Amino acid sequence: MLKKIMTVFIIGMMVCTYGGYLFAGGSIESSSDQISLVYQNPWDPAIGPDGVAHEEKYAEYEDLTGIHVEHNVMTYDQLKQTLVVSGQAKEGPDVFNMLGEWIPDMVAMGLVEDITDEVKAWEDYDKFPQSTWDVATVDGRIYGIPSTASTRVLLYREDLLNATGFEVPKTWDDLREVAKALTQDTNGDGNPDIYGFAFCSSTKATRGPQEFAVFLNSVDKAEFVVQKDGKWVPGFTPDQAEKVFQLYYDLMFVDKCVPPYSIGWEYDEMDPNFASGSIAMCMNGSWIQQRMGAGVNPESWKTADFPYYNTPATFMEVKVEGVGAYSDHKKEALDFLMWLYNRDNIVAISQAGNLPSRSDSVESPLWRPDPVWKDQFISVAKYGFTIPSIPMIDIFESCMSYLQEVLYQRMTPREAAEGFHASVIEYLDTEVNV
Amino acid sequence: MKKNNYTQYLYFLPVFILIVFIFIYPLCYSIMLSFFDWDLTKPDQHRFIGFQNFIDLFHDPLFLPCIWHGLVFTAFSVVFEYLVGLTIALALNSRFAVLRNVNKALLMLPWAVPIAINSMIWKFLLSPNYGYLNQIFEVLGFNGALTKNWFGDMSTVLPTIIVVNIWRSFPFYTIVLTAALMAIPKEMYEAAEVDGASFFQKFRAVTMPGIASSSAVIVIFHIIWTFSNFDVIYLLTAGGPLNASEVLPTLMYREAFTHFNMGYSSSIGLFLFIVLFIAVGPLYTKFVLKER
Numbered sequence: 001m002l003k004k005i006m007t008v009f010i011i012g013m014m015v016c017t018y019g020g021y022l023f024a025g026g027s028i029e030s031s032s033d034q035i036s037l038v039y040q041n042p043w044d045p046a047i048g049p050d051g052v053a054h055e056e057k058y059a060e061y062e063d064l065t066g067i068h069v070e071h072n073v074m075t076y077d078q079l080k081q082t083l084v085v086s087g088q089a090k091e092g093p094d095v096f097n098m099l100g101e102w103i104p105d106m107v108a109m110g111l112v113e114d115i116t117d118e119v120k121a122w123e124d125y126d127k128f129p130q131s132t133w134d135v136a137t138v139d140g141r142i143y144g145i146p147s148t149a150s151t152r153v154l155l156y157r158e159d160l161l162n163a164t165g166f167e168v169p170k171t172w173d174d175l176r177e178v179a180k181a182l183t184q185d186t187n188g189d190g191n192p193d194i195y196g197f198a199f200c201s202s203t204k205a206t207r208g209p210q211e212f213a214v215f216l217n218s219v220d221k222a223e224f225v226v227q228k229d230g231k232w233v234p235g236f237t238p239d240q241a242e243k244v245f246q247l248y249y250d251l252m253f254v255d256k257c258v259p260p261y262s263i264g265w266e267y268d269e270m271d272p273n274f275a276s277g278s279i280a281m282c283m284n285g286s287w288i289q290q291r292m293g294a295g296v297n298p299e300s301w302k303t304a305d306f307p308y309y310n311t312p313a314t315f316m317e318v319k320v321e322g323v324g325a326y327s328d329h330k331k332e333a334l335d336f337l338m339w340l341y342n343r344d345n346i347v348a349i350s351q352a353g354n355l356p357s358r359s360d361s362v363e364s365p366l367w368r369p370d371p372v373w374k375d376q377f378i379s380v381a382k383y384g385f386t387i388p389s390i391p392m393i394d395i396f397e398s399c400m401s402y403l404q405e406v407l408y409q410r411m412t413p414r415e416a417a418e419g420f421h422a423s424v425i426e427y428l429d430t431e432v433n434v
Numbered sequence: 435m436k437k438n439n440y441t442q443y444l445y446f447l448p449v450f451i452l453i454v455f456i457f458i459y460p461l462c463y464s465i466m467l468s469f470f471d472w473d474l475t476k477p478d479q480h481r482f483i484g485f486q487n488f489i490d491l492f493h494d495p496l497f498l499p500c501i502w503h504g505l506v507f508t509a510f511s512v513v514f515e516y517l518v519g520l521t522i523a524l525a526l527n528s529r530f531a532v533l534r535n536v537n538k539a540l541l542m543l544p545w546a547v548p549i550a551i552n553s554m555i556w557k558f559l560l561s562p563n564y565g566y567l568n569q570i571f572e573v574l575g576f577n578g579a580l581t582k583n584w585f586g587d588m589s590t591v592l593p594t595i596i597v598v599n600i601w602r603s604f605p606f607y608t609i610v611l612t613a614a615l616m617a618i619p620k621e622m623y624e625a626a627e628v629d630g631a632s633f634f635q636k637f638r639a640v641t642m643p644g645i646a647s648s649s650a651v652i653v654i655f656h657i658i659w660t661f662s663n664f665d666v667i668y669l670l671t672a673g674g675p676l677n678a679s680e681v682l683p684t685l686m687y688r689e690a691f692t693h694f695n696m697g698y699s700s701s702i703g704l705f706l707f708i709v710l711f712i713a714v715g716p717l718y719t720k721f722v723l724k725e726r
Binding site for chain 1: 474475476477562563564572582583586588672674675676691692693694
């Protein structure tokens, strides 16, 4: 008898669970007919005001259209992984944020929708600089709306710099001299407490390669890769790369103005160290202002053009909002993006972090001029470069591996430069130009 | 009688379905992928390539370092986890132990805390510039000699990860061994004492045989878990610096989720499975299944 009761109970539970699942899944859409868009991005309301502004805008959009926007906040690592894994199950968010360098991979995997025709017919299309559309373009087709375009500048502590009597560095030689002067042992224990400069060198390859690219670009405008006669080839020579590796080496071992323990730093180590006062200068973006609240002497945080070798350079990081290829509401998703990235909304959601990509942002009544956190970043955009639209992760990893070989003194800058150059050729020949 | 037979299959059915969906299917799919060139960024170029992924794996410059790091990580972790766990279990089981239950509960903390939090705590403790350990060394006057970038120095990264792993895992040994020690009849110790046995003689003749089977089971399981461990290493160093702490599971993860090379990644997983099956399978059969 007990067995029979248990059997009926188990079957009953299974039926109820499955029935409940079906009922719940079906009732949301059918009972209210409300469309819900899932938007995956890293704008966290718990970290900065831009995240809060995002959620306010989603609520405003729901009031306007009745379409609910579900905000899924995740880091870039999680975001990319979620997109790839869910894509394998033919699932995915309706809208998502992408780093520019991901787009070729996302397109190749069929995870992002081609929106070329719709955006070209959009009245605001011309309000975005062509260079930002280029980042969202693969093989002539557009796969997203460029939401932010942030440049890199020299971030420095003005109070510490004034104490040394030096001017803001303009060239690499100035950078080395000033960084050396800024490196100080304030408590007399024999080790510096404040280092003049720091850089990222993590093989996780997020910010490190971007910084390296800026150094490289300031040597004769060299780039990681360029297209020549329809083929991708290295955009630099071993001599040019050697100059960059040599600079890293000199800063670390000759001038000793970079923390010896910083090898392998990623942005999540670099930014807090600047904020806590152990670094006096670094290359950074406008998002660093979100750390001012808990930072040391935030009023003395200033920005300037980044020092160069023989030509000014900066990396223009364009982030792009795509429509998911597996979205059930692609039209609504694109309509939402076009609304969210209109002139006033884009300014409202980009006040304290990345800069809005639209060139008419400054005409918005919501635009608040700021010489340190906006004007400086915009002024260097004229010599900004972007990452080309081919999968770059292997080149980035290789670049950071060779940099670490130099920093661990297992290779000379020359050997690293030649090795890196050869690895780029091999990658392009075996993976890209085939 | 027949009816009863059907009923027992019905009880088994939900579990069987679960096992098929969450274990058998992914395993078979992964085995299949390991024989394919299956790059997610080239969905139209998936093709059968036989054993090429395995040939590539054996020629991968990271293959031997990964095996070596895995062996060192597993050997040192399991040996010291066992020794620390046993020592504390003996202390907790001795007649001089005070607040036995409170101590047992406290000892479980490193094991009970999620590994992500454990890793954050250790990264903070061992941070080169503001970590407590380096600050203590500095106060003690070892500045420069012992203050290190523990996870960033190629010579210290693997030993440091092993220490973190031991700290995280030894409570499990302690709990299992404490239970095994409590199951040894007191009369055996009393009889040994009557015979004039010393502490070490009692340990060798009574304690060790009493906990031998429990020890074999937890050691075998930990060899499997440690050699295939991903979370501790990935969260602390992601295999760096310069692959100095790279093991097969972190390599497998990077191939799958950074390079999207699912075929190659699956071949690493299958290789790991076969190695563990061959190396630990006989031990598992001998000690675990026989014990059951």
